[in-house]
Amino acid sequence: MGAKERREREKRQRKSQILDTARALLLEKGLNATSINQIAKRSELSVGAIYFYFKDKEELFASLQVEGLELLHKTIQKAINKDSSPEEKIKSIASAYLRFSEKHKNYFDIINYFLTAPKTVFSPELKNKIDAHGNVSISTLADAISEGIDSGLFKAVNPRRQAIILWSAFNGIIQLKKLQKTILAKDEYKSLYIESLERFLDGLRN
Amino acid sequence: MGAKERREREKRQRKSQILDTARALLLEKGLNATSINQIAKRSELSVGAIYFYFKDKEELFASLQVEGLELLHKTIQKAINKDSSPEEKIKSIASAYLRFSEKHKNYFDIINYFLTAPKTVFSPELKNKIDAHGNVSISTLADAISEGIDSGLFKAVNPRRQAIILWSAFNGIIQLKKLQKTILAKDEYKSLYIESLERFLDGLRN
Amino acid sequence: MGAKERREREKRQRKSQILDTARALLLEKGLNATSINQIAKRSELSVGAIYFYFKDKEELFASLQVEGLELLHKTIQKAINKDSSPEEKIKSIASAYLRFSEKHKNYFDIINYFLTAPKTVFSPELKNKIDAHGNVSISTLADAISEGIDSGLFKAVNPRRQAIILWSAFNGIIQLKKLQKTILAKDEYKSLYIESLERFLDGLRN
Amino acid sequence: MGAKERREREKRQRKSQILDTARALLLEKGLNATSINQIAKRSELSVGAIYFYFKDKEELFASLQVEGLELLHKTIQKAINKDSSPEEKIKSIASAYLRFSEKHKNYFDIINYFLTAPKTVFSPELKNKIDAHGNVSISTLADAISEGIDSGLFKAVNPRRQAIILWSAFNGIIQLKKLQKTILAKDEYKSLYIESLERFLDGLRN
DNA sequence: CATGAATGAGGTTTCATTCAT
DNA sequence: GATGAATGAAACCTCATTCAT
Numbered sequence: 116m117g118a119k120e121r122r123e124r125e126k127r128q129r130k131s132q133i134l135d136t137a138r139a140l141l142l143e144k145g146l147n148a149t150s151i152n153q154i155a156k157r158s159e160l161s162v163g164a165i166y167f168y169f170k171d172k173e174e175l176f177a178s179l180q181v182e183g184l185e186l187l188h189k190t191i192q193k194a195i196n197k198d199s200s201p202e203e204k205i206k207s208i209a210s211a212y213l214r215f216s217e218k219h220k221n222y223f224d225i226i227n228y229f230l231t232a233p234k235t236v237f238s239p240e241l242k243n244k245i246d247a248h249g250n251v252s253i254s255t256l257a258d259a260i261s262e263g264i265d266s267g268l269f270k271a272v273n274p275r276r277q278a279i280i281l282w283s284a285f286n287g288i289i290q291l292k293k294l295q296k297t298i299l300a301k302d303e304y305k306s307l308y309i310e311s312l313e314r315f316l317d318g319l320r321n
Numbered sequence: 322m323g324a325k326e327r328r329e330r331e332k333r334q335r336k337s338q339i340l341d342t343a344r345a346l347l348l349e350k351g352l353n354a355t356s357i358n359q360i361a362k363r364s365e366l367s368v369g370a371i372y373f374y375f376k377d378k379e380e381l382f383a384s385l386q387v388e389g390l391e392l393l394h395k396t397i398q399k400a401i402n403k404d405s406s407p408e409e410k411i412k413s414i415a416s417a418y419l420r421f422s423e424k425h426k427n428y429f430d431i432i433n434y435f436l437t438a439p440k441t442v443f444s445p446e447l448k449n450k451i452d453a454h455g456n457v458s459i460s461t462l463a464d465a466i467s468e469g470i471d472s473g474l475f476k477a478v479n480p481r482r483q484a485i486i487l488w489s490a491f492n493g494i495i496q497l498k499k500l501q502k503t504i505l506a507k508d509e510y511k512s513l514y515i516e517s518l519e520r521f522l523d524g525l526r527n
Numbered sequence: 528m529g530a531k532e533r534r535e536r537e538k539r540q541r542k543s544q545i546l547d548t549a550r551a552l553l554l555e556k557g558l559n560a561t562s563i564n565q566i567a568k569r570s571e572l573s574v575g576a577i578y579f580y581f582k583d584k585e586e587l588f589a590s591l592q593v594e595g596l597e598l599l600h601k602t603i604q605k606a607i608n609k610d611s612s613p614e615e616k617i618k619s620i621a622s623a624y625l626r627f628s629e630k631h632k633n634y635f636d637i638i639n640y641f642l643t644a645p646k647t648v649f650s651p652e653l654k655n656k657i658d659a660h661g662n663v664s665i666s667t668l669a670d671a672i673s674e675g676i677d678s679g680l681f682k683a684v685n686p687r688r689q690a691i692i693l694w695s696a697f698n699g700i701i702q703l704k705k706l707q708k709t710i711l712a713k714d715e716y717k718s719l720y721i722e723s724l725e726r727f728l729d730g731l732r733n
Numbered sequence: 734m735g736a737k738e739r740r741e742r743e744k745r746q747r748k749s750q751i752l753d754t755a756r757a758l759l760l761e762k763g764l765n766a767t768s769i770n771q772i773a774k775r776s777e778l779s780v781g782a783i784y785f786y787f788k789d790k791e792e793l794f795a796s797l798q799v800e801g802l803e804l805l806h807k808t809i810q811k812a813i814n815k816d817s818s819p820e821e822k823i824k825s826i827a828s829a830y831l832r833f834s835e836k837h838k839n840y841f842d843i844i845n846y847f848l849t850a851p852k853t854v855f856s857p858e859l860k861n862k863i864d865a866h867g868n869v870s871i872s873t874l875a876d877a878i879s880e881g882i883d884s885g886l887f888k889a890v891n892p893r894r895q896a897i898i899l900w901s902a903f904n905g906i907i908q909l910k911k912l913q914k915t916i917l918a919k920d921e922y923k924s925l926y927i928e929s930l931e932r933f934l935d936g937l938r939n
Numbered sequence: 940c941a942t943g944a945a946t947g948a949g950g951t952t953t954c955a956t957t958c959a960t
Numbered sequence: 961g962a963t964g965a966a967t968g969a970a971a972c973c974t975c976a977t978t979c980a981t
């Protein structure tokens with residue numbers, strides 16, 4: 116007894132081990148430059164083992180996405196103080212998101228990497244699942260906005276739509292990070308991020 | 322006589338022909354899935370011919386970028402009515418940008434594809450050149466905002482920063498297009514785009 | 528049981544098989560004209576298989592070098608009769624070297640091919656290793672000369688330097704083989720080789 | 734009048750120009766890595782022009798050989814003082830050859846590059862011509878040895894054979910240059926060259 | 940004479956995936 | 961469960977050579 120559980124645990128560990136290596140390589144070299152052989156070598160597993168745990172390359176990388184989205188959701192959930200004002204909640208979410216993009220750069224980049232790919236790299240089925248996952252975080256933001264409207268603080272706009280707009284604006288700004296040293300000064304994107312939120316809230320208030 | 326000129330013209334045409342094919346394939350399949358062999362086959366040229374016109378894959382794709390950025394700049398320039406109000410100018414630019422993203426989807430996607438790639442695909446030198454090109458369109462937007470501030474219409478904010486913020490917001494929204502049919506309804510992103518601009522202007526006004 | 532060992536053995540065999548083919552092709556066509564594709568085709572393996580056994584072309588050809596130098600060393604070692612006189616030892620080594628150049632023409636040519644290439648084809652690291660290997664055979668010759676000096680037979684010269692000089696002279700002559708049928712008569716280089724040794728010993732004796 | 738001559742001169746210049754570039758590239762990169770396109774680009778001529786002056790790549794590189802052998806012959810001829818002793822003549826030739834290998838490293842390397850190639854890169858016809866050219870320098874050395882024999886200074890050996898033996902020894906030593914920094918100290922090959930000649934003359938004297 | 944655009948085979952290397960052990 | 965040898969297509973790029981202008 117317990118042997119079965121040990122095996123289960125080992126199996127989960129192996130999978131983690133593969134995902135860890137894949138994540139690292141993906142960020143180092145990009146999707147196409149990351150090969151199964153490389154993952155095998157670096158994770159000190161055999162190629163066959165990887166194909167045992169993941170049907171194919173696609174499934175492996177999709178797992179990374181889901182992982183990332185889950186972590187994002189948790190991070191945001193943790194950042195919200197239930198008793199604070201709607202504006203404070205929105206600011207908390209915003210700052211949690213920015214921090215996530217820095218602290219978990221790997222995951223953030225992976226999420227965006229797949230989100231902004233011109234072609235659906237994944238099967239539709241998989242993509243739905245992933246998008247649904249992303250939806251969760253949007254809802255959290257929408258709830259805060261909704262609260263602000265109900266309390267008369269914000270204009271009577273559609274909360275979900277505002278959430279999406281704000282979220283998109285955030286993403287737009289964070290992507291500016293890549294323009295550092297060319298168009299933008301170092302870390303200018305962060306102050307732009309904050310100012311962007313200000314402008315949005317200015318526009319939202321009654 | 323004129324033989325030389327005809328040759329010149331033919332050369333330009335060939336180059337266009339290659340770029341056309343590359344552009345199409347790039348959008349169909351993405352950067353890494355687009356091979357020189359494919360471009361050669363579809364453009365009915367030999368592989369060698371392509372390498373005669375472009376030093377390597379990178380240079381070919383960079384040409385597409387620059388092409389796109391130039392077209393974008395022209396499109397925006399044309400959209401502005403010099404005599405209209407600052408708000409109208411901003412709206413014109415915004416709607417020109419949205420239209421550009423639809424009408425010249427190929428170019429728009431390519432611009433964004435490279436802009437948001439996690440790894441610098443191009444040489445730093447090349448990247449600088451490209452970013453500088455992009456800078457031009459930002460300036461046009463900044464000018465309109467500046468005008469609004471001068472005329473007392475807008476708050477006394479930094480025009481260039483606002484331009485970047487707005488531009489980023491636009492990009493953020495346009496990327497939502499990919500979420501159509503999963504999270505978003507069809508063309509919902511367009512109305513979000515418009516609302517996003519409204520919210521921004523709301524926040525900017527005195 | 529023994530399955531592992533059999534696998535090991537098969538792996539070694541495959542590697543030999545590739546080296547055999549490469550060796551043959553290299554001698555037939557020269558380094559640059561020998562392609563991995565050709566080696567794959569003739570050894571009835573896939574291209575990928577060759578890259579499984581050898582990191583790249585360089586490593587493959589370096590293996591041939593090392594192989595050859597090892598065989599050369601062994602051949603010379605075997606040729607020496609410990610009880611014979613220094614002159615006899617030198618003659619034995621000389622004749623062993625000439626025989627090696629004929630019997631193991633493939634290896635000999637490969638050794639010389641890389642030794643006399645105008646550009647360092649190999650990485651410095653690799654080249655060091657190879658040169659060190661070559662050093663061993665020189666030492667054997669130097670020992671014999673040293674013995675002759677100690678016994679008062681030879682002038683008090685530097686043994687290692689004489690060894691190198693003699694060895695170089697041998698190589699110089701053996702290369703003449705290529706001039707057969709143009710400048711030289713058939714096998715004239717062999718008698719030149721012997722005479723060359725005579726002249727050298729004449730000059731070395733007290 | 735004179736137009737014809739001017740054209741002739743221009744033609745020769747063009748040919749030189751091509752050969753200069755080819756020679757430089759050959760030594761930089763080796764035979765196979767030197768392409769006609771590269772030569773064209775660097776010599777600021779068209780590919781077609783090169784094919785006008787040389788039938789193909791082979792003929793181009795053969796010209797370099799012949800060039801080099803002619804220069805070698807002239808250099809040696811100049812080095813000999815008709816009134817000096819046979820030994821002095823031999824030493825003059827030897828030192829001229831060593832100097833040639835340094836001063837005209839390009840030519841020397843090219844001569845050796847083709848001489849020691851495992852396969853006949855050239856057509857037999859071409860190879861004959863080249864070898865004959867090389868023969869001339871050997872004869873000069875043989876004459877000096879012959880003189881020494883006639884004057885009772887040297888043993889009654891075959892002069893031509895001794896010339897070849899000595900020449901080969903020289904080549905053997907000069908090739909050691911490549912082993913500098915691995916097996917040999919810097920410029921050790923030069924002192925070996927001199928000692929090699931000493932040893933040979935020791936063996937030749939009565 | 941000279942140009943340079945075009946060819947297309949062939950170079951090295953990497954890859955996802957399979958399957959016998 | 962796990963291994964890793966093997967496949968072969970496909971990636972990018974270069975080459976000697978030709979030929980219409």
